[in-house]
Amino acid sequence: MAVDNDGIAVVTLQRPPVNSLNLDLLQAMNNTFDDVAKNKSKGMILTSASPTVFSAGLDIMEMYKPDPKRLETFWVTLQDMWLKLFGASFPTAAAINGHAPAGGCLIATSCEYRVMLSGKFTIGLNETALGIVPPTWIQDSLRHTIPTRQAEIALTTGKMFTVDEALKWRTNRGAEGAARLGPPVLEGPQMPPRSPDQILNKTLKMCLSPKMALDTGIIKLNALNEYLVTERTTIVDNAITFGIKKCNDMDINIQKRGRRKVGLIDETAADKAEAIEKCKKFIKRFDKIPSLARGMTKQIFRQEVLQKLLTNRQADTKQFLDLVNQPKIQQSLELYLAMLKQKSQK
Numbered sequence: 001m002a003v004d005n006d007g008i009a010v011v012t013l014q015r016p017p018v019n020s021l022n023l024d025l026l027q028a029m030n031n032t033f034d035d036v037a038k039n040k041s042k043g044m045i046l047t048s049a050s051p052t053v054f055s056a057g058l059d060i061m062e063m064y065k066p067d068p069k070r071l072e073t074f075w076v077t078l079q080d081m082w083l084k085l086f087g088a089s090f091p092t093a094a095a096i097n098g099h100a101p102a103g104g105c106l107i108a109t110s111c112e113y114r115v116m117l118s119g120k121f122t123i124g125l126n127e128t129a130l131g132i133v134p135p136t137w138i139q140d141s142l143r144h145t146i147p148t149r150q151a152e153i154a155l156t157t158g159k160m161f162t163v164d165e166a167l168k169w170r171t172n173r174g175a176e177g178a179a180r181l182g183p184p185v186l187e188g189p190q191m192p193p194r195s196p197d198q199i200l201n202k203t204l205k206m207c208l209s210p211k212m213a214l215d216t217g218i219i220k221l222n223a224l225n226e227y228l229v230t231e232r233t234t235i236v237d238n239a240i241t242f243g244i245k246k247c248n249d250m251d252i253n254i255q256k257r258g259r260r261k262v263g264l265i266d267e268t269a270a271d272k273a274e275a276i277e278k279c280k281k282f283i284k285r286f287d288k289i290p291s292l293a294r295g296m297t298k299q300i301f302r303q304e305v306l307q308k309l310l311t312n313r314q315a316d317t318k319q320f321l322d323l324v325n326q327p328k329i330q331q332s333l334e335l336y337l338a339m340l341k342q343k344s345q346k
């Protein structure tokens, strides 16, 4: 842990090669979180010493052929880590400088703010894809971060989000929907882009002109009708071109407006230093907010989710122990470890 001049603690996970969460690392995290609270730090940023992995999640070795007592301590220590981090009264942020699967995503979603490095990294709760049901409080951390519907889909599919997907959620509306209609007709002398309103107003004006004879008016309206039917694609394209031009003139970023943010991460950064700076900026937002009021508001906001685990702690531990001790799960863990080893040797 390093505390900067502003009193913000930067805590770096340092367990090579992938910061997998074993008992020792979890205990070290818990002690550090206690220190941050005791020192009255202004806030805490979690990051990783690895250039490519934030955290690979739970250390599979803790669950494979486990010592029963250690396994129980391992799970209770993980619960403690989550209760301390998710329930921390001080501001928390994650500078996610690499992959963050499963438990890695849990740490990130337990913080209040997330900045992830742009690149070929992924983040998400992949448990379902591994055949495991994520415990309620792990599901709650995601549901607390992104909209419920997206959380349900992500959890049930074991979705690992790319950095871009974690920031935004694709929709068919906006610029992407427009793109599916084909390229817009560009501005030219024959067909200057006009809004549909402009076209109709001009035609109406012409038809209402006292100089216009009735039969000429009818001919013009028929011609307009035919034009609207046969040229509808061009008209739509022109309307889109007109819309895009207006948005550009008004400095509205249509690319951003066309996509809805899923918000699993809040921002991206080019490198770790920038990610930490952005996290610091988030924490400094609270400079003028009384810290007691802030901390209590956060805890009340998170209380329901925290209380659920506190109430069901023993049952949750028993469920985990029963699951891990199943021969079928032990077999899956063995296969998974072999698969990871094979992949790392390639």
Ligand SMILES: CCCCCCCC/C=C\C=C\CC(=O)SCCNC(=O)CCNC(=O)[C@H](O)C(C)(C)COP(=O)(O)OP(=O)(O)OC[C@H]1O[C@@H](n2cnc3c(N)ncnc32)[C@H](O)[C@@H]1OP(=O)(O)O
Binding pocket: 017, 018, 020, 052, 053, 055, 056, 057, 058, 059, 060, 061, 063, 099, 101, 102, 103, 104, 126, 127, 130, 132, 133, 134, 135, 323, 324, 329, 332, 333, 336, 337, 340, 341, 342, 343, 344, 345
């Ligand atoms: C089938 C699983 C059943 C589990 C049942 C238990 C029930 C628990 C209930 C719920 C809670 C679950 C939450 C979890 O966190 S489970 C853990 C899920 N984690 C993962 O699936 C991530 C696996 N790792 C990776 O995808 C990659 O390692 C990655 C993080 C993307 C990094 O890739 P890369 O940089 O290429 O590194 P390598 O893959 O080469 O790995 C280097 C060495 O690290 C070992 N490794 C990786 N992850 C883990 C891990 N989670 N635990 C232990 N060891 C891990 C890997 O085998 C390599 O080792 P070696 O160098 O000796 O070959």
